[in-house]
Every structure is written in C-alpha cells, then in structure tokens.
Amino acid sequence: MDIRQLRYFIAVAEEANIGRAATRLHMSQPPLTRQIQQLEEELDTQLFVRTPRGMELTQAGTLFLAEARNIRALIEQATERTQRAGQGRLGRLDVAIFGSAILDRIPKLILNFRNEYPDVNVVLHTMTKAEQIAALRQNRITVGFNRMLAPLPDIRSEVIATEALLLAVNLNDPLAAQPALPFDALARRPVILFPSGARPNFVDKVLALCEARGFTPEVAQEVGDAVTGVALVASGFGVCMVPESATTLQYPGVVYLPFEDAPADARVDLSCIYRADDHSPILTTFLASVRKSAALQDEAMRSA
Amino acid sequence: MDIRQLRYFIAVAEEANIGRAATRLHMSQPPLTRQIQQLEEELDTQLFVRTPRGMELTQAGTLFLAEARNIRALIEQATERTQRAGQGRLGRLDVAIFGSAILDRIPKLILNFRNEYPDVNVVLHTMTKAEQIAALRQNRITVGFNRMLAPLPDIRSEVIATEALLLAVNLNDPLAAQPALPFDALARRPVILFPSGARPNFVDKVLALCEARGFTPEVAQEVGDAVTGVALVASGFGVCMVPESATTLQYPGVVYLPFEDAPADARVDLSCIYRADDHSPILTTFLASVRKSAALQDEAMRSA
DNA sequence: CTCACCTAATACCTTCGCGGTATGATGAAC
DNA sequence: GTTCATCATACCGCGAAGGTATTAGGTGAG
Incomplete structure (x- = not known):
C-alpha cells in the first residue's frame, strides 16, 4: 500500500466517480482506475461496487475510508510536528x-x-x-x-549580560546613609564572600578588584550563595558584594548601594x-x- | 512521503546504521541512503546526524520515529479491519x-x-x-x-426450516387428555387464528388445511400473534394452531398436542x-x- | 427499439524513479 | 600511516506509474 493510493481512494470515495476524482487529482482516469484496482487486490477486498452511474462504497470500503482519513491526518500531523521540532519550536x-x-x-x-x-x-x-x-x-x-x-x-x-556590582549594607551601618560609596568602603568593614565551590568564581572577582586597589579585605565569612550572604548582612556580620540582579531580593534591614566611582571592571558577567x-x-x-x-x-x- | 520510506526510516532508526538496516530490509545500502535523504529533504528537517559510527537520531528524528510507528500500526490495523469487513466478519x-x-x-x-x-x-x-x-x-x-x-x-x-403444526388446547378440555389428536378436532372447537395483517399468512395456511379436509372451522377470534393466541386458549376461548417453536411458550393451563395422522402438509415454513x-x-x-x-x-x- | 451518452475498463506507450553494482570520501582505531 | 568501518555519490537497467486512444456496458430519450 501507498500513501498515494490512500489519497486516490479518498478522492474516488468522496466523488463517487473515478472521472471526477481523476480531474480533482490532476490526472487522467485510466491510471486512477488501475490504482484503485491494485488497492482492492492488495487488500483482497472489494471497496467499491461499480454502477453505471459511478462508484459506490461497500461496507468494507466505508470502513476503509474512515481509516484512510485517519491515516492521512496522522501523517499530516507527523510531518508538521517533525518540522516544528526541526526548527526548534517543539521538543x-x-x-x-x-x-x-x-x-x-x-x-x-x-x-x-x-x-x-x-x-x-x-x-x-x-x-x-x-x-x-x-x-x-x-x-x-x-x-x-x-x-x-x-x-x-x-x-x-x-556572555549574555554583565551586571554592575553593588554593596549590600546593614541599615544600621553609617555607610547606609550615603547615596553611593567609595570602593574602599570594602576595606573598612568585614566582608562576606560567596559562592563556595569550584574556583574561579565570584569570590576571586571581588578579591581581585580589592587587590587592584591595593588592599585585602577582612573576610567575615564565606557562604554558599547570595541569599545567605544577604541574610548575614541583615544580621550585621558585615558587608557583601552582590551583582545588580540580586537587588530583587528585598531583605529587611539591608540596602544595596552603588559605588560612586563605578569602576568599569567592577562588573560581573553572566x-x-x-x-x-x-x-x-x-x-x-x-x-x-x-x-x-x-x-x-x-x-x-x-x-x- | 511514502509508506515504504516510513518502513525504511524505522529500520534505520532502530539499527542506527544504514548498512545493517539495508540488510534487514533485503536491499543494498545506497538506495536506502537516498531514500532517507529524500525523506529528510521532503520534511525539510534533519532526522539523523551522521557519525563515523552510524546514524544517530536528532530530537526531530526521535519524534518522527514515534509518529512513524504510530502510522505503521494504524495502517496495519486498517488493512486488517478492512479485510475482515470484506469477509463479512466485521460490520x-x-x-x-x-x-x-x-x-x-x-x-x-x-x-x-x-x-x-x-x-x-x-x-x-x-x-x-x-x-x-x-x-x-x-x-x-x-x-x-x-x-x-x-x-x-x-x-x-x-426456506430456512419447516415446522410441524401443533394444537394448543386448554388443560380442562377433554381433548387434552389424549396424547395426539385427529386433525378434525379443529372442526369440533372454536378456533383462534393469527396473525392479523398482510395476507397470505399463517391464517390462510390453517384455513386451507381445514378446507382440504372438507370443513370450515368456527373462528372464535383473530389475534395479532401467537402469544396472544395461546393466552386466549388458556382463558378457554378455544383451540389454536401454532408452529412447533411456539411450544417454548409455557403457559399455565395450556398443552400443545401433535396430530396423530401428522399430515405432510401440516407444516409451515420459516x-x-x-x-x-x-x-x-x-x-x-x-x-x-x-x-x-x-x-x-x-x-x-x-x-x- | 435504437441511438447517444454516460460510466468504468483495457491496450499500449513513454518516462521517471527505485534498486542494483561499483566507487569515493571521511573519520576512528590500531 | 594504514586499515577498517561508516555514509555518500555515480551510473545503469527495469518496473511501474501516468498518459492517450479505445473498448465495453448500462441508462435514458426519442
């Protein structure tokens, strides 16, 4: 069996007339006749009764018509879904x-x-x-x-984006009163660093920035992630350098302050x-x- | 697209190797390669990545494999059901x-x-x-x-069968004591006839039998069907000629008696x-x- | 009753494409 | 580097699909 034959069969069944079906299929009548005969032969089942007025579906033919439409729909769906998967729109x-x-x-x-x-x-x-x-x-x-x-x-x-670095400061810290901080504010407070885990990471970035400015910060604590770091700032452990996007993390008692000199290298990539x-x-x-x-x-x- | 191509695709996907798939399909490798290429071209979607160790399905190919198996199963089911319908085993x-x-x-x-x-x-x-x-x-x-x-x-x-005719008799009737009856018992009792409706029917059969024996029965009542007729016998309206199969209708106060002479024409067709x-x-x-x-x-x- | 007209079926031809064999290109393993 | 596997390409022969022309058969109108 062939999908082409299914198409032919559906057309003939719908037109109930080989000639009209052939026109619809943009072909001549004799090959269509032959294809239908072959289909019937292959199925070993009569699908139509030939009348002087056209082709009439048998019971078996009626059943096969429903199945053929099913198959055709499934094929169309399969090609469409596969194509979308191939375009990265499905999967x-x-x-x-x-x-x-x-x-x-x-x-x-x-x-x-x-x-x-x-x-x-x-x-x-x-x-x-x-x-x-x-x-x-x-x-x-x-x-x-x-x-x-x-x-x-x-x-x-x-690199998708670079983010500016901000300093998370406890609200009770006098630094918190200022609109922006000098970078060396880091030298005057214990610093919370994150993340722990495989180097190089954000910790190295912070330390390198400090070193470039000639000081080594006092490390209060190393923690696993930004959330914990900010939590420690809230508890008064010290200050913590965070990327800009961390500011969505609103934590009572913590403010995020920019650096007034905003050095070009005080950014981190994502x-x-x-x-x-x-x-x-x-x-x-x-x-x-x-x-x-x-x-x-x-x-x-x-x-x- | 072609059902053959689906078969080929499934084989290649399952073997993950065109050469082995070709062997399984009892064909040589190059035409199989070409069919897969054509399928990919028609779908405008890459189905495999070619590695030096064989063919590996892409995500789109994996999806198409599932769909192709579906389609193949549906086709098999359709042919099988159609064939059974064509043999009068389904419908x-x-x-x-x-x-x-x-x-x-x-x-x-x-x-x-x-x-x-x-x-x-x-x-x-x-x-x-x-x-x-x-x-x-x-x-x-x-x-x-x-x-x-x-x-x-x-x-x-x-004619599927012929059935002998029996006489339904009320249990209180003296006739009921006998094991078999002469046919002219019908002449000695009022007779219930059925069915009403289009002639010729069973009524004509009964009347003809009586006429052949030279008497005309006294008609007690004409009713619609055998069930009603037997009910009237139970009520004592008279006797009623019924086909043999009516004896499954067990009615209190009614017995079915054969004719002792059992004439060959005292049968009715079904x-x-x-x-x-x-x-x-x-x-x-x-x-x-x-x-x-x-x-x-x-x-x-x-x-x- | 016959003829015209519809239908599907058949005969024959051409062409396209499938599958075959032989060979090439390419990467992996030793 | 050589060998072995893989898939891809080139080219050929044949079968089957589709086309044209025609036949066969039934219906309906005159």
Whole structure:
C-alpha cells in the first residue's frame, strides 16, 4: 500500500466517480482506475461496487475510508510536528541554572523563551558550575547559565549580560546613609564572600578588584550563595558584594548601594554554556531568543 | 512521503546504521541512503546526524520515529479491519424479525451467528412482513425473517426450516387428555387464528388445511400473534394452531398436542428474505451461518 | 427499439524513479 | 600511516506509474 493510493481512494470515495476524482487529482482516469484496482487486490477486498452511474462504497470500503482519513491526518500531523521540532519550536530543553541566578535576569530570559515557543518543554535543573559542565558532557542538559567561566575546548560559553556590582549594607551601618560609596568602603568593614565551590568564581572577582586597589579585605565569612550572604548582612556580620540582579531580593534591614566611582571592571558577567558540537535547532532558537531578550533587558536597564 | 520510506526510516532508526538496516530490509545500502535523504529533504528537517559510527537520531528524528510507528500500526490495523469487513466478519447487520419468531428458532440462529462472528454488530428490528419488504427496498435492513412469502422479483427468499403444526388446547378440555389428536378436532372447537395483517399468512395456511379436509372451522377470534393466541386458549376461548417453536411458550393451563395422522402438509415454513441484488459479504456469511445452524436444529429435532 | 451518452475498463506507450553494482570520501582505531 | 568501518555519490537497467486512444456496458430519450 501507498500513501498515494490512500489519497486516490479518498478522492474516488468522496466523488463517487473515478472521472471526477481523476480531474480533482490532476490526472487522467485510466491510471486512477488501475490504482484503485491494485488497492482492492492488495487488500483482497472489494471497496467499491461499480454502477453505471459511478462508484459506490461497500461496507468494507466505508470502513476503509474512515481509516484512510485517519491515516492521512496522522501523517499530516507527523510531518508538521517533525518540522516544528526541526526548527526548534517543539521538543524538550533541559536548562541548568545556579543558585542566585534564580534572581531576576535568568527567569525573565526563560520566561520570554517559553512565551515565544510555547511547545518547547523547558525543564530547569539547579546545578553548580562543575555539575553543569559534567551534565553537558553527558547530554543531561542542553544549556547552562553561570558566571566567570574558564574557556574549555568542548564547551562553548557566551556572555549574555554583565551586571554592575553593588554593596549590600546593614541599615544600621553609617555607610547606609550615603547615596553611593567609595570602593574602599570594602576595606573598612568585614566582608562576606560567596559562592563556595569550584574556583574561579565570584569570590576571586571581588578579591581581585580589592587587590587592584591595593588592599585585602577582612573576610567575615564565606557562604554558599547570595541569599545567605544577604541574610548575614541583615544580621550585621558585615558587608557583601552582590551583582545588580540580586537587588530583587528585598531583605529587611539591608540596602544595596552603588559605588560612586563605578569602576568599569567592577562588573560581573553572566554567561550561558553549551556543547561546542551541539548544533540542534532547539539550542539555536534558545540562544537566539536569549540574546535578543538579554539585549532588551540591557537597554531597559540603561534607560532606567 | 511514502509508506515504504516510513518502513525504511524505522529500520534505520532502530539499527542506527544504514548498512545493517539495508540488510534487514533485503536491499543494498545506497538506495536506502537516498531514500532517507529524500525523506529528510521532503520534511525539510534533519532526522539523523551522521557519525563515523552510524546514524544517530536528532530530537526531530526521535519524534518522527514515534509518529512513524504510530502510522505503521494504524495502517496495519486498517488493512486488517478492512479485510475482515470484506469477509463479512466485521460490520453491522440489520435484521428484521416478526412477533412470534422471537420464540425459539430465530433467536438461536442469531445467537449462533453472533458467537461465530463476534465483531458483527447485529441490530434487531421487529417488523411485519410488509414492513420488512419495504425496509429491504430502502436498505434499512439487510435480511428479514418471515413465513409464507409470495415470490417477488427483487427480493429473494429462502426456506430456512419447516415446522410441524401443533394444537394448543386448554388443560380442562377433554381433548387434552389424549396424547395426539385427529386433525378434525379443529372442526369440533372454536378456533383462534393469527396473525392479523398482510395476507397470505399463517391464517390462510390453517384455513386451507381445514378446507382440504372438507370443513370450515368456527373462528372464535383473530389475534395479532401467537402469544396472544395461546393466552386466549388458556382463558378457554378455544383451540389454536401454532408452529412447533411456539411450544417454548409455557403457559399455565395450556398443552400443545401433535396430530396423530401428522399430515405432510401440516407444516409451515420459516424463511429469510434479502435483496436479490445484495451480494455483500456480511449477508453471505450470515446466510451461510443460518443455513448451517438451521440444519443442525432440524437434526436435533428429528432425533428428539 | 435504437441511438447517444454516460460510466468504468483495457491496450499500449513513454518516462521517471527505485534498486542494483561499483566507487569515493571521511573519520576512528590500531 | 594504514586499515577498517561508516555514509555518500555515480551510473545503469527495469518496473511501474501516468498518459492517450479505445473498448465495453448500462441508462435514458426519442
């Protein structure tokens, strides 16, 4: 059996007339006759009774018509869905995020993507940097978000955004009264650092910035993520350097203050990573969407 | 797209290797390569990534594999069901029966058919003889059961069985004491006749039998069917001639007695009728089944 | 009753494409 | 580097699909 024959059969059944069906199929009558005969022969079942006025479906033919329409619809659906999958508009995408990336920017990027491609099932996984790289290598995730990535041969990384750094200060601290701080405020207070885990990370960034300005901060505590860090600031342990997006984390007794000199290197990157050999359309569309909405976010931030 | 291509695709996907798939499909590798390429081209979607170790499904390919398996299963099911319909083993059969035919024989015939062909949906309709013929002509039924059918050009009828005639007698009647009756017992009692409705029918049969023996029975009452007739016998209205199969109708105060002389013409036929131009397989199988089980019934009756 | 007209079926031809064999290109393993 | 596997390409022959011309058969009008 052949899908072409199904098409032919449906046409003949609907027209109840081979000649008219042939016209509709843009072909001549004799080959159509032959195809119908072959179909009947292959099924070993009479589908039509030939009358002087045309073709009339038998009971078996009526049943087969329903089945044929089913099959045709299923085929159309299959091609359509496959094509959408091939364009990265349908399927599943496993995305890894890290702890404080939950704050603000990343969720918005992913939300934009989900709105644009509602038939892609985005599955989120929380992983550390090292876990993300291992998961990429095992194909357990397709893309990950992280900061401060060292280059690797098999993993490509792409900076999505850079964020300014702010200082989280306890509201009772005299520093909190000022609208902006000099960078060396860090030298005058115990500092809370995060994250713990694989280096290089945000800790190294902060320490490097201080070193460039000729001082070494007093480390009050190292913690796992930004949320814990801000919680310690609220408890009066010290100050804590955080990326801009952490300010969505409103914590009683904590204010986020910019640096008055706003040094160009006092920024931290936010990157997404993916396999260098992954050319799947779903990743391509995701990256395109992320680049687009990250650019929009940047613009909105600059104008604010 | 082509069903053959689906088969090829499934094989390649399952083997993850064109060469092995070609072997499995009993063909050589190059044409298989080409068919897969054509399929991808037609779908405008990459289904496989070519590796030095074989073919690996893309996400779109994985989805298409599931769809292709679905389609293949649906096609197999469609051919199988159509073939069964073409053999009269699947479908719908509208059968008309008349009032007292509900008794015994016909239900058994239909039950046998339903057991033998469980996928045929038998729909029963109760109709008089005239209604059955009209319904056949309008294709509202496929086959009907009735008695005493006059031949018609467009309706074929076939005697399924003949039944002996018995006399239903009230238990208080002195006749009821005898094991068998002479035929002219009918001349000595008021007679209940049935059915009313289109002639010729069973009434004519009874009257003709009496006339052949030189008497005209006294008609106590004409009623619609055997059930009512027997009820009147129970009430003492008179006697009533019934076909053998009516004896399944056990009625308190009524006995069924055979005729001692058992004349050869004291029998009545039971026929089935169908369109002369109906050659549908479902009718053919039904008739074959009916003939077979009617013969078995006859045999059982004779030996009893 | 016959003829015209509709229907589907058949005969024959051309062409396109499927499958075959032989060979090439490419990456992995030793 | 050589060998072995993979898939891709080139080219050929044949079968089958579609086209044209015609036949066969039933219906309805005159």
